[in-house]
Amino acid sequence: MQELIQAVQNSQTFLSGLSEAALAIIFFVLFGLVFATVAAVCALVFVYLERKISAHMQDRLGPMEVNTGIPLLKNIGHGWAQTLADAFKLLLKEDIVPNAADRRLHLIAPFILFCAVIAAFSVMPFGEKLVVSDMNIGVFFVLAITSFSVIGVILAGWASNNKWSLLGGMRSAAQIVSYEIPSGLVVLVIVMQVGSLRFNDIVMAQAGGILHWHIFQFFPLNLIAFIISFLATLAEANRAPFDLPEAESELTAGFATEYSGFKWAIFYLSEYANMFLIGIFLSALFLGGWTSPFGSLFGGFFDKPGWQPVWIILKAVAIIFLQMWLRWTLPRLRVDQLMYTSWKVLTPFAFVTIFGVGLWMLF
Amino acid sequence: MEKIIAVLFMFAVSALLALIFFTLNRLLGPRKESVVKSVPFETGRAPITLPTHRMSIKFYMIAILFVLFDVEMIFFYPWAVVFRKLGILGLIEMGIFILVLFLGLVYAWKKGALEWE
Numbered sequence: 001m002q003e004l005i006q007a008v009q010n011s012q013t014f015l016s017g018l019s020e021a022a023l024a025i026i027f028f029v030l031f032g033l034v035f036a037t038v039a040a041v042c043a044l045v046f047v048y049l050e051r052k053i054s055a056h057m058q059d060r061l062g063p064m065e066v067n068t069g070i071p072l073l074k075n076i077g078h079g080w081a082q083t084l085a086d087a088f089k090l091l092l093k094e095d096i097v098p099n100a101a102d103r104r105l106h107l108i109a110p111f112i113l114f115c116a117v118i119a120a121f122s123v124m125p126f127g128e129k130l131v132v133s134d135m136n137i138g139v140f141f142v143l144a145i146t147s148f149s150v151i152g153v154i155l156a157g158w159a160s161n162n163k164w165s166l167l168g169g170m171r172s173a174a175q176i177v178s179y180e181i182p183s184g185l186v187v188l189v190i191v192m193q194v195g196s197l198r199f200n201d202i203v204m205a206q207a208g209g210i211l212h213w214h215i216f217q218f219f220p221l222n223l224i225a226f227i228i229s230f231l232a233t234l235a236e237a238n239r240a241p242f243d244l245p246e247a248e249s250e251l252t253a254g255f256a257t258e259y260s261g262f263k264w265a266i267f268y269l270s271e272y273a274n275m276f277l278i279g280i281f282l283s284a285l286f287l288g289g290w291t292s293p294f295g296s297l298f299g300g301f302f303d304k305p306g307w308q309p310v311w312i313i314l315k316a317v318a319i320i321f322l323q324m325w326l327r328w329t330l331p332r333l334r335v336d337q338l339m340y341t342s343w344k345v346l347t348p349f350a351f352v353t354i355f356g357v358g359l360w361m362l363f
Numbered sequence: 364m365e366k367i368i369a370v371l372f373m374f375a376v377s378a379l380l381a382l383i384f385f386t387l388n389r390l391l392g393p394r395k396e397s398v399v400k401s402v403p404f405e406t407g408r409a410p411i412t413l414p415t416h417r418m419s420i421k422f423y424m425i426a427i428l429f430v431l432f433d434v435e436m437i438f439f440y441p442w443a444v445v446f447r448k449l450g451i452l453g454l455i456e457m458g459i460f461i462l463v464l465f466l467g468l469v470y471a472w473k474k475g476a477l478e479w480e
Contacts, residue, residue, distance in 0.1 A: 028369050032376035094392045099401040111381050118377035122370045133369035140440055162403040163414040170422050177429040184436050191443040262388035266381055336479035343477045351461055358454045
């Protein structure tokens with residue numbers, strides 16, 4: 001950030017006359033806007049991907065019709081504009097608030113959820129320099145800020161004043177809270193190895209190709225850590241097979257039952273933005289982040305800075321594909337199985353991996 | 364400092380983004396209030412009772428366990444960062460800590476706090 005401001009001040013454009021503080025504010029707003037928009041647009045793309053992937057897994061075609069009249073994009077086909085059309089449709093829908101609902105809390109809840117997810121993107125390393133805020137407590141910050149989503153969810157359930165919503169909200173809170181323990185613990189395995197909570201330090205510790213990725217170090221401890229982390233974050237995002245809070249066959253739509261219009265769309269968007277967040281988070285911790293999998297092969301061509309966002313987004317998309325694959329493969333768990341998995345399987349295993357890695361590092 | 368300000372700006376921008384779309388929705392969407400529409404949804408019939416029942420004790424057990432474990436988890440973070448410097452002593456100390464924590468988990472387990480049935 002400091003270098004950017006210096007560079008602009010030294011340049012001969014109309015911006016060079018501005019003070020440092022003004023430039024800093026301009027950059028903050030620009031960075032924030034770009035990252036938030038990228039996250040939201042990616043969420044839209046993932047909704048489309050999910051519909052297409054689920055369709056092809058079930059031998060269907062999925063959305064095929066919706067298209068735009070824009071000259072160059074007219075012939076792409078495969079219903080690529082479906083989610084755009086859905087988003088516009090939701091903008092034109094009535095925003096219904098039931099009589100019994102607490103109007104203020106009903107309004108705030110989706111905002112809290114959305115802000116918590118999008119704000120977590122501010123420490124995500126899309127490249128060595130492509131971070132809004134490269135904090136030295138990045139990993140901890142992500143865990144702290146994503147916990148905010150519990151408040152949004154339980155508030156949505158409470159404020160709707162509806163039985164389905166309340167049950168869904170309570171279930172969701174219990175689930176997110178339970179799975180936060182293993183997901184928070186297992187991250188420590190990586191932090192111990194790197195000795196830093198900064199995302200860029202963690203990613204740079206894995207530079208030099210696919211064999212240096214954390215997932216392949218300390219075999220099989222880090223692999224177990226990755227699996228625990230993947231499952232726990234999957235549950236925290238309320239994704240199938242852990243989608244009990246919105247189990248449509250028992251709870252209508254869970255905490256989102258009384259939401260309509262764009263408030264509902266915000267819930268939906270934050271779910272997919274959360275998936276993207278998890279993808280980036282896991283690939284930074286375990287899959288080498290923005291470093292290239294080829295290392296110095298091909299004369300270091302893929303190690304150039306321009307490739308960094310491409311690599312990390314590709315890895316994130318791979319993890320998201322895995323999440324979608326699981327959703328369309330496994331049936332939903334029961335509540336008692338869900339709690340069993342978190343407290344009696346993942347948490348003890350997380351403790352064991354931490355202790356095992358500690359022993360391995362010393363001896 | 365600037366790193367924290369950047370995060371605050373990110374918060375503000377995301378809230379702004381959501382707010383813009385929400386106001387657009389308010390402006391573009393129809394507003395037709397009706398009595399039936401604003402009744403809380405409940406299998407298609409008018410609800411007889413309010414949803415402010417007593418919730419099951421299980422949720423409270425999970426909440427208490429979470430507070431316990433989450434607070435303990437915080438202590439792991441600074442330890443993990445300086446783990447290499449602490450060496451064997453740090454591992455032994457944290458081993459004792461994990462043991463105590465694990466005993467707590469076993470106690471909750473044996474007491475049936477983790478049973479959902």
